[in-house]
Amino acid sequence: MAAAGLDLTDFLRTLDAGRREALYASEFVAVAVLRSLPPLAKQYALRLLYVDEPVPLRALRAWGASGAESAHDAAMRALVSLGVLRRVPDPAGGSEAAFKVGDGARAALRAALERPSDAGDGLGIEVDAPLKDAELRAYAAECWQELLMRLASHGRPGDRSGMEVDLDGDEGSAAALAFDPEKLFSRAGLVRDKALVMGEGMGEDEAEAAAERAEAEFDGHAGIPTGAARAAAAGTLTRKGYAFLLADEFTQLSVLLREYVAGVSQAGGGAQEGTAALLGFLFRLAFLKVGEVYSLGALPAAQQVAVMELASAGIVYLEPASRVAPSPRWFVPTHLAASLAAGLSHEAHGGSAGVGATEGDLIVETNFRLYCYTSSDLRVAIVSLFVKPLYRLPNLFVGLVSRDSVTDACTRGVSAEQIVAHMRDRAHWRARQRAVAVPETVADQIRLWEAQRYRVAMTRATLFTLADDDMTAAVAAAARQRGALLHERLSERLVVVRHEAAHDMKALVKRLKKQRELAADKG
Numbered sequence: 001m002a003a004a005g006l007d008l009t010d011f012l013r014t015l016d017a018g019r020r021e022a023l024y025a026s027e028f029v030a031v032a033v034l035r036s037l038p039p040l041a042k043q044y045a046l047r048l049l050y051v052d053e054p055v056p057l058r059a060l061r062a063w064g065a066s067g068a069e070s071a072h073d074a075a076m077r078a079l080v081s082l083g084v085l086r087r088v089p090d091p092a093g094g095s096e097a098a099f100k101v102g103d104g105a106r107a108a109l110r111a112a113l114e115r116p117s118d119a120g121d122g123l124g125i126e127v128d129a130p131l132k133d134a135e136l137r138a139y140a141a142e143c144w145q146e147l148l149m150r151l152a153s154h155g156r157p158g159d160r161s162g163m164e165v166d167l168d169g170d171e172g173s174a175a176a177l178a179f180d181p182e183k184l185f186s187r188a189g190l191v192r193d194k195a196l197v198m199g200e201g202m203g204e205d206e207a208e209a210a211a212e213r214a215e216a217e218f219d220g221h222a223g224i225p226t227g228a229a230r231a232a233a234a235g236t237l238t239r240k241g242y243a244f245l246l247a248d249e250f251t252q253l254s255v256l257l258r259e260y261v262a263g264v265s266q267a268g269g270g271a272q273e274g275t276a277a278l279l280g281f282l283f284r285l286a287f288l289k290v291g292e293v294y295s296l297g298a299l300p301a302a303q304q305v306a307v308m309e310l311a312s313a314g315i316v317y318l319e320p321a322s323r324v325a326p327s328p329r330w331f332v333p334t335h336l337a338a339s340l341a342a343g344l345s346h347e348a349h350g351g352s353a354g355v356g357a358t359e360g361d362l363i364v365e366t367n368f369r370l371y372c373y374t375s376s377d378l379r380v381a382i383v384s385l386f387v388k389p390l391y392r393l394p395n396l397f398v399g400l401v402s403r404d405s406v407t408d409a410c411t412r413g414v415s416a417e418q419i420v421a422h423m424r425d426r427a428h429w430r431a432r433q434r435a436v437a438v439p440e441t442v443a444d445q446i447r448l449w450e451a452q453r454y455r456v457a458m459t460r461a462t463l464f465t466l467a468d469d470d471m472t473a474a475v476a477a478a479a480r481q482r483g484a485l486l487h488e489r490l491s492e493r494l495v496v497v498r499h500e501a502a503h504d505m506k507a508l509v510k511r512l513k514k515q516r517e518l519a520a521d522k523g
Helices: 008-014 017-023 029-036 039-046 058-064 069-081 103-114 132-152 181-187 193-196 206-218 230-234 239-246 249-266 272-287 302-311 377-383 403-412 416-425 440-452 469-482 497-521
Strands: 085-088 100-101 316-318 330-333 363-366 371-372 387-395 396-400 461-465 486-490 496-497
Touching: 017 039, 017 103, 017 272, 029 103, 029 272, 029 403, 039 058, 039 069, 039 085, 039 100, 058 069, 058 100, 069 085, 069 100, 085 239, 100 103, 132 249, 132 302, 132 316, 181 249, 181 403, 193 230, 193 316, 230 403, 239 249, 239 403, 239 416, 239 440, 249 272, 249 302, 272 486, 302 316, 371 377, 403 416, 461 497, 469 486, 469 496, 496 497
Parallel strands: none
Antiparallel strands: 085 100, 316 330, 363 371, 371 396, 387 396, 461 496, 486 496
């Protein structure tokens, strides 16, 4: 699960032109979008920013170096899809299109360059910083790990004891009002929805389609049949869910925030004003100074609710409740908030954009033993997805990368490349001093274990036991012509066809039987 395509700026591409134009009323949105653009697209946007007349496409193509046509096309697609550039008729009357910077983006970007404003204007409050930088990082990391732990608890069906985490906070807490982790996990496709898997409240055809979707989710090579297997699948992690756990924190945050914005938009009936206000605030939040104290009461009511909801994920730190202030009066952006509008993974920011900028903790040896230097239950749960646990010490988890553990992980939807990439990305600093952080023998063997799963494929099929040799040959020939024949054994009058062709084959058998009955009556 790559970070590209999952950030909030990418969410703007799904909005109509009216919503995007409303968002560009905020210079923070415009600057965040500009930062997210590829280098060539940034150059185009800044060169066209003070050009009021449309520029023909042929002139734009001349800006690129020879042989850079693909980079030029990618830059133009990014600018147009985000509404930074607008297609207009050629002023010279030619048939080729021309482009100019959109009115909303032009006004916001010019304001940001000419009269840059502080994102915290109007939110100031005279309160000393409640936490030091290290304490704020620890707070954000703890909240985020608790949220991920809640998702990881879905990863072991039937064994979720000891892994459930209460994210609702103390009694009376205002956090987690609509930022409901379970709903976000389901909306993002990280957890299988019970109603969809079991076909609850559906007609017969819809329930059958739900069963087929459940089989596809479990991978056709390890498909789930029906009934109890589908019931066990309900509420468990999907392939996306396992990939999500192995991804970096920026990607994880982007996925959940995108679903959060979409959910708020749906709850508001798709109102443009509400969605634009929330997105505008999230981008503004990204430009607030980490560790600074800001007034909660200075925000509109909807944005106050958003701040209290985001606190449950560690994106902001709220004033603790007290007798003097039973409800929070101020908030502090954490390091997670700084990456909201990044547009790149935290590795591309030098590892400093989010909470995920931590030292690696994994050492993999050539004897397939894995050492994870951690005291985090979440890290143990994630590593246990593809490792057989051996023992655990207060600050050390030891496991074995075995064929069974890797095969089990692949069956659940984790790919070999994801496993190897996670080992490499989270390698301990001592392991990074080696030429290869993950021994090649281990990486190659993991890939081979995954490949072995596909030596035998499982296909849903229907078996026909027929009355005589002629009927068996006719059914086999018809199935072969349709490309649906899987197996035939004429001596035992058996034909196996793909499940999707079974209905037509049954109709053929009925016609053949009827023809024989008519022939017998005439005889």
